[in-house]
Amino acid sequence: MKAAARLRQLMKEQDLVLAPGGYDGITARLIEQAGFSCLYMTGAGTSAALGFPDLGLLTMTEMVDNAGTMARSVSIPLIADADTGYGNELNVTRTVREFEARNVAAIHIEDQVFTKRCGHLDDKEVITSNEYVAKIRAAVAARRDPDFMIIARTDARAVHGLDEAIDRANAALEAGADMAFVEAPQSLSEMAEVPRRVRGPCLLNMVPGGRTPIISAAQAQEMGYRLMIMPGALLNRMLLAGDLALQRIKELGGPEKPADNQDVRDFFRRFGSDEWNELRHRFQSLPEE
Numbered sequence: 683m684k685a686a687a688r689l690r691q692l693m694k695e696q697d698l699v700l701a702p703g704g705y706d707g708i709t710a711r712l713i714e715q716a717g718f719s720c721l722y723m724t725g726a727g728t729s730a731a732l733g734f735p736d737l738g739l740l741t742m743t744e745m746v747d748n749a750g751t752m753a754r755s756v757s758i759p760l761i762a763d764a765d766t767g768y769g770n771e772l773n774v775t776r777t778v779r780e781f782e783a784r785n786v787a788a789i790h791i792e793d794q795v796f797t798k799r800c801g802h803l804d805d806k807e808v809i810t811s812n813e814y815v816a817k818i819r820a821a822v823a824a825r826r827d828p829d830f831m832i833i834a835r836t837d838a839r840a841v842h843g844l845d846e847a848i849d850r851a852n853a854a855l856e857a858g859a860d861m862a863f864v865e866a867p868q869s870l871s872e873m874a875e876v877p878r879r880v881r882g883p884c885l886l887n888m889v890p891g892g893r894t895p896i897i898s899a900a901q902a903q904e905m906g907y908r909l910m911i912m913p914g915a916l917l918n919r920m921l922l923a924g925d926l927a928l929q930r931i932k933e934l935g936g937p938e939k940p941a942d943n944q945d946v947r948d949f950f951r952r953f954g955s956d957e958w959n960e961l962r963h964r965f966q967s968l969p970e971e
Contacts, residue, residue, distance in 0.1 A: 686829035689759040689787035692719050693883070698903040703913035705731045706748070707755040711953060712916065714756040720787070721756065723749050724913035725763035738797030742768040742777055750784035759787035761833070761911065766798050767791045771820035778824035778832070788831030790863050790885070791821055793838060793850060808841050811850050815857045822858035833885055834859035837866070840893070844872055848879045855882040861909065866893040873897070877906030885909045890918060 683691070692699050701720045704710045705727030713721040726736035728748045734740065742764075749762040762781055767774035774791065781789050792798065793814035795807040808814070814836070821832045834854030838847040844867065851862035863885040867873045873894065877884045886907040888896055902910050931937060947955070 684827065684829065685753065685759040685785045685787040686782075686827050686831065689720060689761070689831060690829050692759070693908060698899055698907060699909045700899055701761055701909065701911045702915035703727060703911060704752060704916060707751050707953075709916045709920075710752040710755045710760070714758050715952065718758065720759045720761065721752070722911040722913065723752055723760060723762040723786075724911075724917065725765060726913055727917045728763070730917065738765065738794075740765075742773070742780065746777075746780045746784060749781055749786050753785045760785075761788040761790070761831075761909075762786050764789035764791050766794055766796045767817055767821065769796060771816055774817045774820045775824040778821050778830075779826070782825055782827060782830050786830075788833055788860075789821075790833035790835040791817060792835040792863075792865070793817075798837075806837050806840050808836070808838050811846075811853060814850060815853050818854045818857045818859050831860045832858070833861045833863050835863035835865055835885075839864060839866055839868070839872075844875065848876065851876075851880045851884075852882075855880070861885055863887065868893050870895055870897070874905045883908040885911060888912045890914055 689699075696719070699720060700718060701722040702713050702716075702718055703722045703724035704713050705724055709727075710721055725740070725745065728745060729736045729740055731748075732740065732744065745762070745764065749760060753760045764777055764781060767777045777791075778789065793808045793811075795809055798806075818832065818834050825832065834851060834857075836847050836850040836854070838850050844864075847864045851864050855862055859882075861883045862880045864876045864880065865887060867876055873886070884907050886902050886905075886909070887894065888910060890896060899910060
């Protein structure tokens with residue numbers, strides 16, 4: 683079963699699907715090994731992994747390449763940030779096809795101007811509703827696999843208010859989007875209002891320190907959300923862990939001794955060394971004809 687079909691199946695089986703955010707092959711593997719049923723490629727994390735802030739500085743090719751790396755590193759479906767689609771309807775068409783070709787299960791496309799910025803920063807700008815809906819139509823028409831999910835994200839809440847954001851979400855769903863993503867509602871009441879008024883399944887974005895209050899998965903499910911992404915689930919904590927590890931090296935003047943149960947072979951096993959070694963030995967042991 684392709685990743686897109688697996689994600690569709692998850693949406694049928696679970697009232698709320700949780701997708702922690704990763705940004706490379708390592709974090710993708712960690713999420714899968716922790717037992718989650720799908721994962722999210724964070725645009726902010728992808729930008730940071732390449733040394734940039736989340737200000738729309740990455741190209742479509744860079745985002746697609748990273749999504750491809752993550753998707754092939756795991757067996758669970760990947761939902762990816764596709765920013766604005768990287769241009770007009772023609773660019774959106776290519777964007778959809780490039781992500782789909784890498785076995786990504788779903789992407790979200792937003793209505794910010796190009797270039798965009800993080801949805802929880804100030805001074806965002808959005809295109810007109812008509813331009814946005816045209817992009818969604820193009821995205822829906824571009825997919826070759828009907829299971830590939832198009833998630834319509836709108837950042838209009840910060841610019842024009844919640845009513846306009848909900849109107850845009852509904853217009854995108856009418857244009858064929860599979861799910862609506864109203865970015866950065868600013869209170870619990872706004873968060874609850876979105877799934878009540880949007881005429882289709884809704885995504886909730888949990889960004890610690892952002893504009894949206896942090897709630898539990900149970901609360902999100904009770905509000906009526908179907909998918910919760912957590913872009914900073916690993917990024918923030920790995921930054922803290924990295925700072926602490928480097929500070930410890932400075933204090934000790936070198937690396938710490940490993941714990942008794944640490945083995946470099948265990949590290950490689952987490953990335954498939956047993957399977958790769960078995961493959962090598964299988965071909966080496968074939969009988970000669």
